[in-house]
Amino acid sequence: FTPSQLEEFRPEYHFTPAKGWMNDPNGMFFLDGEYHLFYQYYPDSTVWGPMHWGHAISTDLVNWEELPIAIYPDSLGYIFSGSAVYDQGNTSGLGTTDNPPIVAIYTYHNMEGERSGASDYQSQGIAFSTDKGRTWVKYEGNPVLPNQGIRDFRDPKVSEIAQADGTKQWVMTLAAQDRIQFFASTDLKNWGLLSEFGQGIGAHGGVWECPDLIPFTAPNGDQKWVLLVSINPGGPQKGSATQYFIGSFENGTFTPDDTMIRWLDYGPDNYAGVTWSNLPKSDPRTLFIGWMSNWLYAQVVPTQSWRSAMTIARELSLIDINGVLLLKSAPVKELEKLRGEKIDVDLSSGLPSQAVEIVATLDGSDSFSLTLTNELGESLGINKEMGLVSIDRSKAGRSTFHPDFAAMHSAPMSWKAKDLRIFLDASSVEVFVNNGELVLTSLLFQSSPWKKLSFNQGIEKGSIFNLKK
Ligand code: FRU
Numbered sequence: 001f002t003p004s005q006l007e008e009f010r011p012e013y014h015f016t017p018a019k020g021w022m023n024d025p026n027g028m029f030f031l032d033g034e035y036h037l038f039y040q041y042y043p044d045s046t047v048w049g050p051m052h053w054g055h056a057i058s059t060d061l062v063n064w065e066e067l068p069i070a071i072y073p074d075s076l077g078y079i080f081s082g083s084a085v086y087d088q089g090n091t092s093g094l095g096t097t098d099n100p101p102i103v104a105i106y107t108y109h110n111m112e113g114e115r116s117g118a119s120d121y122q123s124q125g126i127a128f129s130t131d132k133g134r135t136w137v138k139y140e141g142n143p144v145l146p147n148q149g150i151r152d153f154r155d156p157k158v159s160e161i162a163q164a165d166g167t168k169q170w171v172m173t174l175a176a177q178d179r180i181q182f183f184a185s186t187d188l189k190n191w192g193l194l195s196e197f198g199q200g201i202g203a204h205g206g207v208w209e210c211p212d213l214i215p216f217t218a219p220n221g222d223q224k225w226v227l228l229v230s231i232n233p234g235g236p237q238k239g240s241a242t243q244y245f246i247g248s249f250e251n252g253t254f255t256p257d258d259t260m261i262r263w264l265d266y267g268p269d270n271y272a273g274v275t276w277s278n279l280p281k282s283d284p285r286t287l288f289i290g291w292m293s294n295w296l297y298a299q300v301v302p303t304q305s306w307r308s309a310m311t312i313a314r315e316l317s318l319i320d321i322n323g324v325l326l327l328k329s330a331p332v333k334e335l336e337k338l339r340g341e342k343i344d345v346d347l348s349s350g351l352p353s354q355a356v357e358i359v360a361t362l363d364g365s366d367s368f369s370l371t372l373t374n375e376l377g378e379s380l381g382i383n384k385e386m387g388l389v390s391i392d393r394s395k396a397g398r399s400t401f402h403p404d405f406a407a408m409h410s411a412p413m414s415w416k417a418k419d420l421r422i423f424l425d426a427s428s429v430e431v432f433v434n435n436g437e438l439v440l441t442s443l444l445f446q447s448s449p450w451k452k453l454s455f456n457q458g459i460e461k462g463s464i465f466n467l468k469k
Helices: 003-007 111-115 333-338
Strands: 020-031 034-042 052-058 065-071 078-086 102-109 122-129 154-162 168-176 179-185 192-197 207-217 223-232 241-250 253-256 271-275 287-291 314-321 324-331 342-345 348-350 356-362 368-374 379-385 388-392 408-412 419-425 428-433 438-443 450-457 459-466
Touching: 020 052, 020 102, 020 271, 020 287, 034 065, 034 078, 034 287, 065 102, 102 154, 122 154, 154 207, 168 207, 168 223, 179 207, 179 253, 192 253, 207 241, 207 271, 207 314, 223 253, 223 271, 223 314, 241 271, 241 324, 324 428, 342 348, 356 368, 379 428, 379 450, 388 428, 388 438, 408 438, 450 459
Parallel strands: 020 078, 078 154
Antiparallel strands: 020 034, 034 052, 052 065, 078 102, 102 122, 154 168, 168 179, 179 192, 207 223, 223 241, 241 253, 271 287, 287 314, 314 324, 342 459, 348 450, 356 419, 356 459, 368 379, 368 450, 379 388, 388 408, 419 428, 428 438
C-alpha cells in the first residue's frame, strides 16, 4: 500500500488509533484537566485479537493524544471492556489517602476456557494507577468477581451510588447474557449480587453487552435512572446497537417506568458507548462516546493500517417529547472550537474539505432533503419524509466488502424537525436533528471526495463550517 492508501478514510477530528484494531471505548474518567479514553485494542492486526486496553487523553474531548498501551492480556485472559473510577477515599487500599488510586474494572476473557467449552471463561478483574492513568498494576487477588455459571458475563461499569441511609457504595452494572446484574461493594474487591434486570423486557435479538447506569434529572425535576444496554445482533438497522431503559434505581433494584424499546442512536454505526466518570462538579454534564462501527462488518471495512474510529463526544440529557421521556445526544460544545471558515449555502455549494459541519434551519414543513455528491456520481442522501428521518448510503461509495453495508437507514420521528447539525468526516456522517433529539451515525466509504452539497427541499438556510484542523 502507498502511504496515501494506508491513510485513506482516516478521520480528521474523530479518534482513531495510529495503527491496529480498536473496538469499544473503555474506562473513561476525568482527572486533573484530562479526559481519559481507553479502548479495546489489538496492536498487531487490523482485525479483532488478544484484547488490550489502548489509551488516549484529551483536554477538550476533540484533540486526542494516543499514549502507550495501558493494560496487557495476562495468564487470566484477554482484557475485555470495563470502566474506571477515581477511588478518592482509597476504599480499595490500592493507593494512599494522599494519593488515591484510579481503579479499572474489566472483564477477563479466557480463550482456552472458551475453546474447551467451559462456561466460566469470563470473570472480572481490577487494576490500579496512582500516576494519573499512565501506568497500571493488576491486583494480585484477581479475579475479584469469578464467573457465576453464565457464559456471557462481562463489561462491568462501576459507579459510586448513595444508598437510602446516605452511605455510599460501589455499584457494578454487568451484562450477563440476556440480562443485567447489579453487584455492590465497599472496597471494589468484594462484590455481592444486588439484583437482576432484563428478562422479558427490551430488545433481545442478541447478547446484552456494555451497560451503563446513569442518573438524570428529568425536565420536570424528577430524578430518573437511565440504563444503557448495547445489544449484538438485534439492532434496528441489523447488527449492533444500543437500547436504553428509563426508570428508578432504589435499594439496588432497577425498575423501568414502561416497556417501550428506545434506541440511543438510530444509525447503524454507534455501538458499546458509555459515559465518563469523575467529571468535575463545576461541569455537571453526562458525557458519552461510542465505537463508530457495527460488528456486522467492522472487521472488513476498507481501511488499511488501522480499523475503527470513535464517534464524536456527546452530551446526554433527558427530554420530554409529548409526554414521553427520551435521551437526547447533543454534540459536545467543545466541537464548536473546531469551526473554521464558514460558507453560507443557499441551494448548493462546494465543500472546503471532507471534514465539515453542516448546519441547517428547516422551513417548517417538517420534511427536508439534502444530498452530497462526488465526481464519480456517488451520492449520500439525508432526508425526512412522512415521519421518517433517513440516511441513504446505498449509492455512497464502496460497499462490496459486506452485503448489508449499502443500505438506507431510517428512524421514526413523530415530532417536528426544526434544525440539523451534520458532522461529516473522511469516512463517517453523524446527523443530529434538533441538536440531538434524534441521531443517526453512519460510516461511509466514498470512492472519491464529496464535492458538492445540495439542499433539495425543506431547508430555509444553511452553512458549512470547515472543521479541517
Ligand atoms: C462489545 C464487546 C464486549 C466485549 C468486547 C470484546 O463490542 O463484545 O462485550 O467486552 O467487545 O472486545
